[in-house]
Amino acid sequence: MITIYDIAKNVGCSSATVSKALNNYPDVNAMTRKKILEMAESMGYSPNSQAQALTKNKTWNIGVLFETESEIRNGFTHYFFSQILESFKKYTEELGYDLTFVSQKIGENKVSFLQHVRRRRCDGVIIANYDYNDQNALELIHSKIPVVVIDFDNDTVSSIFSENYEGLKLLTQHLIDLNHRNIVYIHGQRNYVTGERIRGFEDTMNANNCKITGDHLVESAYYNRENIADKTRLVLARDKRPTAIIFSDDYAAVLGIKVIQEAGLKIPEDISVVGFDGLELGQMITPHLTTIVQDTRMIGELAAKRLTEIIETKNRTKIDISVGVKLLEGASCKQVKLI
Amino acid sequence: MITIYDIAKNVGCSSATVSKALNNYPDVNAMTRKKILEMAESMGYSPNSQAQALTKNKTWNIGVLFETESEIRNGFTHYFFSQILESFKKYTEELGYDLTFVSQKIGENKVSFLQHVRRRRCDGVIIANYDYNDQNALELIHSKIPVVVIDFDNDTVSSIFSENYEGLKLLTQHLIDLNHRNIVYIHGQRNYVTGERIRGFEDTMNANNCKITGDHLVESAYYNRENIADKTRLVLARDKRPTAIIFSDDYAAVLGIKVIQEAGLKIPEDISVVGFDGLELGQMITPHLTTIVQDTRMIGELAAKRLTEIIETKNRTKIDISVGVKLLEGASCKQVKLI
DNA sequence: ATAATAATCGAAAGCGGTTTCGAAAACTTC
DNA sequence: GAAGTTTTCGAAACCGCTTTCGATTATTAT
Structure with a gap:
């Protein structure tokens, strides 16, 4: 050279x-x-960027903590978060940063994410789609390194959220406007994000004088096929079958639609269905899914902006940013007659 | 520090x-x-890995050329290739390598991929899901840097292929075994991979004494929704409507199924459909898609093995490796009566 | 012509490691 | 106890680049 x-x-x-x-x-x-x-x-x-990094004490490298494979978080979360990552990448690249996956291996030894990031001297780290309760991720969050997380409530680092509360408000109101009253929300495991969504659901139901009983909330596990299918069947088997189901996300909704159809019911004639996320997946089936579109492009961009800002100003002050959502009307909902 | x-x-x-x-x-x-x-x-x-890299002349960094966004190659190719990348990552991480996306920007200036890789002193590069005719990618392929490509026929660098010929042979034979004779293959744009698949189709048809006319091969554009839908409609409108359609891939097949259903036809009763890839997507719709499963895990692993081998031995000799495929029987095909 | 100022350049130290090679110290061997 | 070995260690060069600061030369003002 x-x-x-x-x-x-x-x-x-x-x-x-x-x-x-x-x-x-x-x-x-x-x-x-x-x-x-x-x-x-x-x-x-x-x-030689290594030599430059050595003198400048800046690597122009951003570490990416992005779990892409696990039992629970399969391809479709991957697909969803990869859109965010894509947008993030585009923006940071524009500024001259490179993205490097941070693993837990360096040569022979298993190292923590923090160790890995420090070794590589990453200027900052973005965490998305990761199990935020992982001790390893928390260690990173609590370090001095510039970090931005997506969709994780915490009190140390800046994070970017979709307007989850608003999203469920929109969905619920949409169904109520179509005269649905018996609406079941099959949500995911409780965590901050899920909590916000449930709150949006409950508030909107209450605001419209729809009484909520325990029956209206059913907990399922995100991206767990078996579990989602089981819960859906249970709901369908009820005496007072709901006229509409809100699924935790598009993946669950698509799966739910399959289960519902296999049960001999028609969508939207017999039952209305909505999802959450706005994956292309929802638009590839019949009927097109009504859902909430998360602005992945904006989420990625804002995450990039915030992270590079922290890197450049060295000011890690926690700032939470939320990103607007919008309702996408498909053909999976139908107006019902008022009783 | x-x-x-x-x-x-x-x-x-x-x-x-x-x-x-x-x-x-x-x-x-x-x-x-x-x-x-x-x-x-x-x-x-x-x-400090930078300092180490400087003395050792080895960065333990592998560049990833992986187009994730473009008009043509959307999320689902992404989804498919990301499985390969995932497996690749797992294996290379095991060996201690980090993966860095190679972009075309460094700071203010636009640089070629080759320049980027040289600057970062990447030990090697993996190219997947990229437009291989891009001048920029070719420059990289023809450089001295260790490179492995996925699914790209060329005469300089090692590449990994699925058994495309075999895949189409399996699909075609499966349909013929179900007594289908009027089979249309809606394939993608002609390139090496597509060519292999077409050859598999033709050979199998011929081997079974099914005459092939121009009507049996229809060219569509990979991952182009409009185009796939149009071509499907044209085929359905024919006087002698085929009893089975082989789509270029699962994405096209799922879209095709939607179009077919919208045309009032039932699958598999009225028409049998098969795809290619083995995406989860195909298993989330009704009916489950019959398709060819590409072994993404193996592809990624072999790519990783070959690349690290090249890096370590400095022997770039071109070796092509192919990976077996298998038929996944869904519920999208049905036996027809022999005429 | 002279002093002051501006433009141009390079020596050298530093960034954080690795590795060679010779020296010193500690052991063996006979 | 002398000679030969083995252990253990550190000085110093090197990897490729940045940046300070003083020196030199050219330019301008007086």
């Missing part, structure tokens, strides 16, 4: 001058600069 | 000895080593 010393030798100047010419320092003669740049070009010079 | 000099000072030895102790050199006394390791631990030492 060509170094600045090679260039210096060929041009007949010092390495310091080469470095300056390459970095647009003012104290280098226009003619000299020209010769250096041309020489660098013709020799195929490529700066 | 703590350096080996800090440790040396506290222990009362030289930095050289610290480095040796940390790297298991034989020429350091057991007692000294113990003191050094303990001191490193208690001071929270974390080696």
Whole structure:
């Protein structure tokens, strides 16, 4: 590999001058600069980012903690979060940062995420789609390193949220406007995000004088096929079968639709269904799914903005940012007659 | 950050000895080593990988060229290739490599992929799901850097393929065994992979004495919703409507199923449908899709093995590896009566 | 012409490690 | 106890780049 010393030798100047010419320092003669740049070009010079990082104490590298494989979090969360990551990547790349997955291995040894990030001297870390209760992730969150998380309530680092409360409000109101009263929300495991959504559901039901009993809330497990199918069947088997079901997300909704259809019921004639997320998946089935679209592009962009801001200002102050959602009307809901 | 000099000072030895102790050199006394390791631990030492890379001339970093967003290649290719990437990542991480996305930006300037990779001094590069005709990608392929590609026929770098020929043979034979004779293959744009599949289709048809006319092959565009839907409708409108359709992939098949159902036809009663890939997507709809499962785990693992082998041996010899496929029987095909 | 100022350059130290090689100390061997 | 071995250690060079600061030269003002 060509170094600045090679260039210096060929041009007949010092390495310091080469470095300056390459970095647009003012104290280098226009003619000299020209010769250096041309020489660098013709020799195929490529700066060594490791050496630069060493002197500048900045790697232009952002660590990505992004669980892509596990029993629970399968391809479709992956698909959802990868959209966020994609947008995040686009924005950070624009600024010159590279994205590196942070693993738990370095060579032979298992190391913690924090160790990994420190070793690589990442300028910052983005955490998405990860099990936030993992001790390893928490250690990172509580470190001094710039971190931004997606969809995780905590009191140390900045995070980006979709308007979950608002999302469920929109969905619930939509169903109520179609005269549904017996609405069941098959939600995911309770956590902050789920809690917000449930609150949105309950508030909207109450605001419309729809009494909520324990029957209206059914807990299932996110992205657990068996579990979602079972819960759906239980709900369908009830004496007073609901006229509408809100699923925890699009994945569950699509699965639910399959279960409902297999039970011989028609959507939306017999029962209305809505999801949450706005995956393309929901638009590839019949009927098109009515759902809440999360603005993944915006989430990724804001996460990128916030993280790079923290990196540049070294100010880790916790700031929570929420991103608006919107209702996407498919064909999976139908108005019912008022009784 | 703590350096080996800090440790040396506290222990009362030289930095050289610290480095040796940390790297298991034989020429350091057991007692000294113990003191050094303990001191490193208690001071929270974390080696600077940039400095190490500088001396060792090895970054333990693999560049990933993986187009995740474009008009044509949307989320579902992403979903498919991300499984490969996932498996690739798992394996390379095991060996101690980190994965970094290679972008086309470094700071202010747009740089080529090759420049980016050289700058970061990546040990090697994996290319997947990328437009292989992109000048930028080709430049990388023709460089001296260790590269492995997925699903791209070329004569310079090692690549990993699924058994595309075999896949279409299996699908076609399956349909023929169900007495289908009028089978249409709605394939993607012609390229090496598509060519192999078409060959598999044709050979199997011929081997079973099914005459192939131009009507049996319809070209569509991969992952182009409009186009796939249009082509499907054209095929359905034919006088002699086929009894079975082979779609280019699961995405197209799922979309096709929707179009077919919207046309008032039943699957598999009126028409049999098969896909290619083995996405979960195909198992989330009614009826379950019959398809070819590509072994993404194996593809990723073999890509990782081959790439790290090249990195370690510095022998870039082109080796093509193919990975077996298998038929997954869903409920989207039905036997027809022989005429 | 002289003093003051501006433009241009390079020596050298530093970033945080690795590795060679010779020296010193500790053991063996006979 | 002398000679030969083995252990253990550190000085120093090196990896490729940045940046300070003083020196030199060119330019301008007086």
